[in-house]
Amino acid sequence: MMNQKLIERAARDLLTSKKTIAFTGAGISVESGIPDFRSAGGLWEKFDPEEYAHIHAFYANPEKVWLMLKDMFTLVMTAKPNPAHLGLAELERMGLLSTIITQNVDGLHQAAGSKNVIEFHGSHRTLSCLKCGTTTDGTLLQIEDLPARCPHCSSLLKPDVVFFGEPIPPGAQATSFRESRSCQLVLVVGTSAVVYPAASIPIMAKEAGATVIEINMEPTPLTGHVSDYLISGSAGKIIPAIVEEVKRQR
Numbered sequence: 001m002m003n004q005k006l007i008e009r010a011a012r013d014l015l016t017s018k019k020t021i022a023f024t025g026a027g028i029s030v031e032s033g034i035p036d037f038r039s040a041g042g043l044w045e046k047f048d049p050e051e052y053a054h055i056h057a058f059y060a061n062p063e064k065v066w067l068m069l070k071d072m073f074t075l076v077m078t079a080k081p082n083p084a085h086l087g088l089a090e091l092e093r094m095g096l097l098s099t100i101i102t103q104n105v106d107g108l109h110q111a112a113g114s115k116n117v118i119e120f121h122g123s124h125r126t127l128s129c130l131k132c133g134t135t136t137d138g139t140l141l142q143i144e145d146l147p148a149r150c151p152h153c154s155s156l157l158k159p160d161v162v163f164f165g166e167p168i169p170p171g172a173q174a175t176s177f178r179e180s181r182s183c184q185l186v187l188v189v190g191t192s193a194v195v196y197p198a199a200s201i202p203i204m205a206k207e208a209g210a211t212v213i214e215i216n217m218e219p220t221p222l223t224g225h226v227s228d229y230l231i232s233g234s235a236g237k238i239i240p241a242i243v244e245e246v247k248r249q250r
């Protein structure tokens with residue numbers, strides 16, 4: 001049962017905010033069929049991130065890391081935006097959401113129609129050869145093409161997603177920090193808020209005076225400390241309910 005009072009409060013906060021951003025994590029794509037990382041049944045339950053998601057693991061044993069990547073790519077290639085992604089895109093069209101900063105690499109915000117999306121952890125859309133530097137288009141890959149090899153030197157390609165131990169793309173980090181310091185409201189959707197520097201985004205927004213609304217199935221380290229309130233439940237239900245309430249109050 002959704003908390004109608006908090007839905008109404010979120011709609012009021014959206015309508016009064018002069019600049020709103022969203023900060024999203026894997027939870028927003030769960031209803032598109034992509035498991036998150038740390039919930040029961042998540043990707044890190046199946047693959048130890050230290051062994052599969054660290055850049056040194058990829059250098060040491062790319063074939064092994066591609067076992068995890070193949071799982072991820074298979075899901076991402078067939079996933080469609082869900083009502084949560086579509087709701088954020090609608091808020092952008094209504095002029096009520098200026099930027100989405102996402103930790104996700106699935107491209108579902110853009111597929112839902114969101115225009116201003118910052119991919120803090122890169123994206124699966126391109127892959128790079130760590131040997132010869134060739135970059136190839138990941139969207140043309142078929143499942144049978146995996147693991148992806150460089151067309152020039154046949155080494156295993158690495159998706160342009162940020163592995164643990166790699167830096168955040170400098171442009172994405174600088175723009176994200178600027179957005180978080182200049183917003184009045186941040187919607188924190190579907191993230192456990194345990195991975196830094198990404199998780200510093202809602203904290204920076206709070207320090208700059210913004211209201212922080214969490215939408216999550218469960219409390220996180222932000223809840224009760226950084227977030228003004230948590231709307232518990234699935235993003236695919238809560239975000240469309242907020243959009244409907246905004247239309248009602250407008």
Ligand code: APR
Pocket residue numbers: 024025026027028030031036037038039042049103104121189190191192193194195215216217218220233234235236
């Ligand atoms: N609606 C809302 N929240 C949900 C839903 C849902 N339908 N399903 C799951 N969640 C919540 C979970 O309760 C959890 O708090 O989404 C959060 C997902 O947390 P993680 O699996 O840790 O994903 P995320 O926060 O995006 O991880 C951050 O860690 O492994 C790295 O690079 C990876 O970008 C990722 C980063």
